[in-house]
Amino acid sequence: MAAKKAFWADVATVSTLQGDAAAGEAGFGMCLGCHNGANMNMGGVIPPNLDHAGTIYDKNYLVALIKDPAMASNVDHKYADTMMHPMGSIKSMLSDNQQIADVVAYILENKAGEITPKEAYAEACMRCHAVRYGKITQLGDTPAFKYEKDELAHKIKVLEEQDMVKAYMGKLPPDLSMMIRARGAHFMETFIENPQGQLPGTSMPRVGLNHEGYEKVKTYLTEVGDPSKAKREAIGPIVLGFFFIFTLLAFLWKKSQWRDLH
Numbered sequence: 001m002a003a004k005k006a007f008w009a010d011v012a013t014v015s016t017l018q019g020d021a022a023a024g025e026a027g028f029g030m031c032l033g034c035h036n037g038a039n040m041n042m043g044g045v046i047p048p049n050l051d052h053a054g055t056i057y058d059k060n061y062l063v064a065l066i067k068d069p070a071m072a073s074n075v076d077h078k079y080a081d082t083m084m085h086p087m088g089s090i091k092s093m094l095s096d097n098q099q100i101a102d103v104v105a106y107i108l109e110n111k112a113g114e115i116t117p118k119e120a121y122a123e124a125c126m127r128c129h130a131v132r133y134g135k136i137t138q139l140g141d142t143p144a145f146k147y148e149k150d151e152l153a154h155k156i157k158v159l160e161e162q163d164m165v166k167a168y169m170g171k172l173p174p175d176l177s178m179m180i181r182a183r184g185a186h187f188m189e190t191f192i193e194n195p196q197g198q199l200p201g202t203s204m205p206r207v208g209l210n211h212e213g214y215e216k217v218k219t220y221l222t223e224v225g226d227p228s229k230a231k232r233e234a235i236g237p238i239v240l241g242f243f244f245i246f247t248l249l250a251f252l253w254k255k256s257q258w259r260d261l262h
Contacts, residue, residue, distance in 0.1 A: 011072075019102045019104055021109040025106050037049050050107065052112060052113065055111075056216065058210040065087075065208065074205065115216060117217070117223065122136070124217055133177035180221045191204075
């Protein structure tokens with residue numbers, strides 16, 4: 001506990017440094033060796049794309065992730081030495097606090113911009129969690145196949161990827177198609193940012209999303225799990241308006257019918 005407090009205090013200190021985005025570009029270049037969209041499993045999972053990392057992730061989390069990925073993700077309990085984390089080597093490549101501040105400044109300035117809910121989900125969650133109702137696996141969107149043999153070959157690749165994720169995580173992370181409807185938005189929000197608080201010892205890492213990133217992910221999972229919600233919400237005011245007008249007309253009709261009886 002003391003080590004974590006010291007770690008996050010150090011992270012807060014680094015976050016106050018003025019980062020130089022231009023100087024951080026070279027440091028960020030080292031990240032592209034893994035985070036390059038090649039969909040290659042490294043150490044148990046596919047490294048996520050960082051195309052919108054500056055938009056969806058919290059600044060302090062980005063600093064912490066470079067300083068010590070296992071500590072930042074709150075999965076240090078899995079490792080006797082956090083250097084054994086699949087991303088642990090970044091600690092030795094970017095160890096200077098100013099260098100870290102520069103890389104984070106580069107990410108916030110150059111790896112940001114508009115992002116769709118589906119893109120936010122893909123960058124933050126897809127490497128572990130499938131969404132069958134959205135036709136998404138750990139390898140990304142499931143393509144349309146002309147031949148059954150090609151479809152079967154793809155399914156084999158997905159199963160192989162899932163086996164590697166299962167070996168790394170201890171069990172295959174659940175499909176999230178119905179998660180927000182089954183558990184609710186509050187559960188999802190608290191679990192994403194503090195999995196250990198609800199499942200002590202879990203391999204699920206803290207995701208480190210900022211408010212915008214979380215809202216985008218929530219929007220996507222809501223759209224997938226309850227695709228008719230938007231239509232229901234659009235019809236609601238119309239139905240209420242109909243009953244209001246009908247009630248008013250009924251009242252006026254009654255008043256006209258009873259007018260000569262009083």
